[in-house]
Amino acid sequence: MGLDRAAQCLPAATRTSRWDPGAVRRDFPALQQEVRDAPLAYLDNAATTQKPQAVIESIARYYRKDNANVHRAVHLLSARATAAYEGARAKVAQFLNARSAAEIVFLRGTTEAINLVANGLGLQAEEEVVLTHMEHHANIVPWQLQQARSGATLRVLPISPRGELELEALQGLLNARTRLVTVSHVSNVLGTVNPIRALVNIAHERGIPVLVDGAQAVPHLEVDLQALDCDFYCLSGHKLFGPTGIGVLYGKAERLGVLPPYQGGGEMIRRVSFEGTKFADPPQRFEAGTPHIAGAVGLGAAIDYLQGLGRAAAAEHEQDLLRYAAERLREVPGLRVIGESPDKVAVVSFVMEGVHAHDIGTVLDHKGVAVRAGHHCAMPLMDFYGVPATVRASFAFYNTREEVDRLVEGLHLAREMLA
Amino acid sequence: MSDELTDLYQELILDHSRHPHNFRTIDDPSHMVDAHNPLCGDMLTLYLRIEEGRVVDASFEGRGCAISMASASMLTDQVKGCSLEEAADLFETMHHLLTGTGSPEPTDLGELGALAGVRHYPMRVKCATLSWHALKAALTEGEPQKVTTE
Numbered sequence: 001m002g003l004d005r006a007a008q009c010l011p012a013a014t015r016t017s018r019w020d021p022g023a024v025r026r027d028f029p030a031l032q033q034e035v036r037d038a039p040l041a042y043l044d045n046a047a048t049t050q051k052p053q054a055v056i057e058s059i060a061r062y063y064r065k066d067n068a069n070v071h072r073a074v075h076l077l078s079a080r081a082t083a084a085y086e087g088a089r090a091k092v093a094q095f096l097n098a099r100s101a102a103e104i105v106f107l108r109g110t111t112e113a114i115n116l117v118a119n120g121l122g123l124q125a126e127e128e129v130v131l132t133h134m135e136h137h138a139n140i141v142p143w144q145l146q147q148a149r150s151g152a153t154l155r156v157l158p159i160s161p162r163g164e165l166e167l168e169a170l171q172g173l174l175n176a177r178t179r180l181v182t183v184s185h186v187s188n189v190l191g192t193v194n195p196i197r198a199l200v201n202i203a204h205e206r207g208i209p210v211l212v213d214g215a216q217a218v219p220h221l222e223v224d225l226q227a228l229d230c231d232f233y234c235l236s237g238h239k240l241f242g243p244t245g246i247g248v249l250y251g252k253a254e255r256l257g258v259l260p261p262y263q264g265g266g267e268m269i270r271r272v273s274f275e276g277t278k279f280a281d282p283p284q285r286f287e288a289g290t291p292h293i294a295g296a297v298g299l300g301a302a303i304d305y306l307q308g309l310g311r312a313a314a315a316e317h318e319q320d321l322l323r324y325a326a327e328r329l330r331e332v333p334g335l336r337v338i339g340e341s342p343d344k345v346a347v348v349s350f351v352m353e354g355v356h357a358h359d360i361g362t363v364l365d366h367k368g369v370a371v372r373a374g375h376h377c378a379m380p381l382m383d384f385y386g387v388p389a390t391v392r393a394s395f396a397f398y399n400t401r402e403e404v405d406r407l408v409e410g411l412h413l414a415r416e417m418l419a
Numbered sequence: 420m421s422d423e424l425t426d427l428y429q430e431l432i433l434d435h436s437r438h439p440h441n442f443r444t445i446d447d448p449s450h451m452v453d454a455h456n457p458l459c460g461d462m463l464t465l466y467l468r469i470e471e472g473r474v475v476d477a478s479f480e481g482r483g484c485a486i487s488m489a490s491a492s493m494l495t496d497q498v499k500g501c502s503l504e505e506a507a508d509l510f511e512t513m514h515h516l517l518t519g520t521g522s523p524e525p526t527d528l529g530e531l532g533a534l535a536g537v538r539h540y541p542m543r544v545k546c547a548t549l550s551w552h553a554l555k556a557a558l559t560e561g562e563p564q565k566v567t568t569e
Binding site: 356357363388 | 423424427428433458459460461462482483484485486540542543546
């Protein structure tokens, strides 16, 4: 796994200076507020991240100055809007180390990206798709819809009690009828970093493509798509410090090239007549209608911001928070952490003996600590652990050890009040 | 500690959630409704035995947060002995109380008034209303005997 991880995450970049969350926090206006008479401790980053001023400003600036439709008119504003939109595409391609910007499709988010591929595969009754027991509903339900339409079979790769994929079981699930393996890069509940490269190798030996749900990975890891060698990769801008409503489907050129259009309309055509329509090549083929231009601009600004921070130092700080949180949570009686892989991002799910996750969430909210309580859109995973819901604290590089302390204090209070 | 928090989690509510009343099945119930809150995973089954237009027994089973369990426990206490009309009125009153759309004095309601604190927690109202929606479904002819609050 160590080697595999090295292939997924580029080596430490430039910055070696000490991480200063105080300075970073000043870039995020939403973190400057008090809630319930306490400074906001925002520990719900796996649901969505806060936005730096640079992202907010990029969107405002786009609407103030450059707003026009893209790829259409000959006037200057349209040229500027097109340059901004396509510039964002190029930034995403470079950020993920795709071979070309043409492999980057802008969509609403990870969910839409997975739906696009699920629809486009044209599954047949005798065919099969392999997914895993730790998937988010966004990587389950689109396949079930296709299963209902086609009669195709879904096979589920099991996980261990520690919350890791049983990769050795994959071989036995693959056969000549397998069309795709679909897997999350990082579990939104467990925080587990899955061994994507190893999984891709197993699937590719049999010529089977792999889709990776990267929504929870890109905020924490440096993702190199050419090193991962997966065929599709999906992400959401809003989990990456960018705006909501914008996301990315990456597909290898040869994979996107054979997918049919997802929606019809303007922008995705080469020529239309009533006798028939010739579709544009990817990525335009999959971007019918006016796209979310401002969203793409904001996502580009988020990538610029992240690259300016020094991602290696940010990741190191997050790992420190994860270690510290794991240690402090052990002090809380009756608390059980769900997801114990040694290879995790800074996401911690847990349950407390005798106290329901929602009640814990409300008590923490009263202390200004924002966490998620619920099934995290991963009900099969909740069933696996035999719990109806968990509390999840998910960290970003702007969180602090003090916020971990406040989380732990709140948990002691919840236990005193409710257990 | 915040008053609103202690108001929400007052002893009466905690007692009901830790030791729910009528937490059992009814053999041969006249009504049985499954209720589920898909947002948080709370699920319960409400059982009623209605004879000659009167609720003669009420019980529930399920799992969920303190608020949903306490609310269901109190509901089963209160609805026992009610005529169908009284039970329907009770639903209306509680719905207004919990959603903050009416202003009945909590003191008029006895123990049920303790649930009024949930009004300050918009994200938790559905926990408190879950069992009440199950009651309404049971009382309403032709309603599906499966309810969800979303």
